[in-house]
Amino acid sequence: MKTDLGDLNAFVAVARAKGFRDAARLSGGSASGLSEAVRRLETQLGVRLLNRTTRSVVPTEAGEGLLARLSPALAEMEAALDVVNSFRDNPAGSLRLNVPVSAARLVLPDVVPAFLAAYPDIVLEVITEESFVDVIAAGCDAGIRYDERLEQDMIAVPIGPRFQRFATAASPAYLDRHGRPEHPRDLLGHSCLRGRFSSGAMPPWEFERDGEVVRVDPTGPLIVRLGGSTDLAVDAAIAGTGIVSLFEDWLRPYFDSGVLEPVLEPWWQRFSGPFLYYPGRRLVPAPLRAFIDFIKAAANQP
Incomplete structure (x- = not known):
């Protein structure tokens, strides 16, 4: 047939x-x-x-x-044809990345403008998704995730900050009314603004200090879908509704302006930064190869 x-x-x-x-x-x-x-x-x-x-x-x-x-077969065929692209002076074509909202907000802004300026014949499409996906089945060339969510057969390249922290914060008015927590377990008596993944899982809040790890599962008046609705939790925290937990870099502008106050900062947990990942069993398309080389070069700059 x-x-x-x-x-x-x-x-x-x-x-x-x-x-x-x-x-x-x-x-x-x-x-x-x-x-x-x-x-x-x-x-x-x-x-x-x-x-x-x-x-x-x-x-x-x-x-x-x-x-x-x-999906995998067509992707392999496109990659095979794209070998010809590597002979061009300037790689051309499309590059599709599947990334969490945090990466789109905190990592890619420092990379994308300069990359597109360096490779004007490449069209970059960014798809934001919080759940881990098969990038090939999803029609993407690569993804960005954290190391605990990477599959074994993927090639991972560091991208963005190599260490990050989760931060907890609330408005000064909220803390003046309800008190300032001194230990993570004190959060069980506070209104906390939680996030839930699309899978339905609601991760606990995790803290660490001097080798002691504390996980708490606080409650509160608001639960948002992690990703697209995260800013709603931040806005609610600014309005004095409760305490929010999020990437420190996401909350940093609000700390600097004073509308949010750090909570339990000595307990903020440090974790390794994100990775660009792609399948190791296929030819690498020229636009993706250009992106990989670009972020590697950027990582080697002072």
Whole structure:
């Protein structure tokens, strides 16, 4: 059975985008053209690949199976063709990164403008997502995560600060009313603003001092989805609603302006910084290779 590669690419684009219009926008094609390609592929295979409604497009069980097998294969094919790109004076093409919101906010602003200025023929697309994903299945070239969430078969390259800290903070008015905690367990008597991952997990707050590690699971009036809603917790803390726990670098501007006050600073836990990671079993596309070389060079600068 000879299947048109363009039809396969159309199916993958629609399945990933979960819609014909979004897939057309991302791929530069037309929704009607993609629809016809998917319909042609379904007719040839004799099985429905996508369930279509007026609001969404979702792969069927057969579609999910095909997508899982096609994504790595198409990525390898694109990478193989991209070898030619390495012979250009200036690498060109697209680079898709899957990163948590914290990296988009705290790491990439120091990297992206200079990188794009150095490589004007590269188009960078950044997808923010808090959960760990298979970057190839998600249609991305690489991701940024912390070392405890990296898979063994990934190549990891340090990016951004090599050490960070989690900080706790509240408004001076809140602390004047409710008192200033002296030990992490004191937080159990305070209103704390919590965060929950998309998986449903709500991580405890962890502190460390002189080798002693303390984990607490405080309660409070607000729970936000980690990532996109994190700033709401910060705004609530500034308004005096309670105590927030977040990256120190995220909260630093609010400390500097005085609208938030550090809480339990001697207990703030230090942890290693993020990594750019990508699969080690495939050819590295030229745009990704350029990005890797760029961040390595930046790390070696004083």
